[in-house]
Amino acid sequence: MIKQDECKLAANHRVGVVWFTGLSGSGKTTISQRVERLLLDRGYHCAVLDGDKLRAGLNSDLGYTEADRTENLRRTAEVTAMFLDVGFIVLVPMITPTEAMRAQIRRRFDAHSYTEVYVRCSLDTCEQRDPKGLYRKAREGILRDFTGIDARYEPPAQPELILDTEHWSIGQCAQQLVEFIDRKYSIH
Numbered sequence: 219m220i221k222q223d224e225c226k227l228a229a230n231h232r233v234g235v236v237w238f239t240g241l242s243g244s245g246k247t248t249i250s251q252r253v254e255r256l257l258l259d260r261g262y263h264c265a266v267l268d269g270d271k272l273r274a275g276l277n278s279d280l281g282y283t284e285a286d287r288t289e290n291l292r293r294t295a296e297v298t299a300m301f302l303d304v305g306f307i308v309l310v311p312m313i314t315p316t317e318a319m320r321a322q323i324r325r326r327f328d329a330h331s332y333t334e335v336y337v338r339c340s341l342d343t344c345e346q347r348d349p350k351g352l353y354r355k356a357r358e359g360i361l362r363d364f365t366g367i368d369a370r371y372e373p374p375a376q377p378e379l380i381l382d383t384e385h386w387s388i389g390q391c392a393q394q395l396v397e398f399i400d401r402k403y404s405i406h
């Protein structure tokens with residue numbers, strides 16, 4: 219029989235990538251941070267890769283053209299792979315706006331360790347939330363190539379999970395994802 223401590227130890231060694239996609243303001247950051255706390259409480263080793271910090275450092279030479287986004291995401295996937303190698307569940311909240319970009323990332327990982335989560339929210343609601351005031355700047359023409367305004371966002375065709383942040387609370391979305399991770403990454 220497996221003792222409780224051994225179960226906890228095993229839980230610590232579950233690994234995987236949870237790659238969020240969604241418009242700016244859809245809730246990717248909020249949910250990933252809430253889920254990180256819940257997973258840490260459950261004994262997972264996990265970390266959120268903060269896109270803003272990556273863009274401030276490693277990816278500071280990149281902007282928001284499709285070519286730059288593709289490179290931003292490629293580098294982020296490489297960093298993610300390093301966290302995976304040392305035993306983490308990695309939560310990656312990045313817009314990842316096109317199917318081609320998402321396919322490129324998916325190819326980088328094994329199917330069993332990769333989960334794409336679509337954080338679904340209408341452009342209208344994201345724009346009303348406008349948590350960083352960026353939509354206003356995009357509408358005023360101060361920000362160019364803004365996703366959903368003058369740069370495209372393609373909803374994912376086959377995400378493993380959809381979190382509808384327009385109709386579900388932050389807590390409900392986080393709980394859904396934790397349950398999904400528990401099921402997918404549980405040890406058989």
Ligand SMILES: Nc1ncnc2c1ncn2[C@@H]1O[C@H](COP(=O)(O)OS(=O)(=O)O)[C@@H](OP(=O)(O)O)[C@H]1O
Pocket residue numbers: 241242243246247269273282286287288290291311312313314315350352361362363364365369
């Ligand atoms: N032009 C433009 N378009 C979209 N987003 C912009 C833009 N300029 C700045 N920002 C801020 O950068 C965050 C998106 O960066 P990402 O690295 O996630 O984008 S991408 O995946 O490479 O498309 C995004 O963060 P989130 O709001 O958390 O999604 C914005 O805060």
Ligand SMILES: Nc1ncnc2c1ncn2[C@@H]1O[C@H](COP(=O)(O)OP(=O)(O)O)[C@@H](O)[C@H]1O
Pocket residue numbers: 240241242243244245246247248249311347349382383384386387388389391
């Ligand atoms: N169900 C929900 N899930 C996530 N965020 C929500 C939800 N309902 C409202 N919000 C609000 O929407 C905003 C989402 O911002 P943020 O997490 O920064 O989005 P993103 O990282 O996708 O740009 C936050 O102000 C958050 O409080």
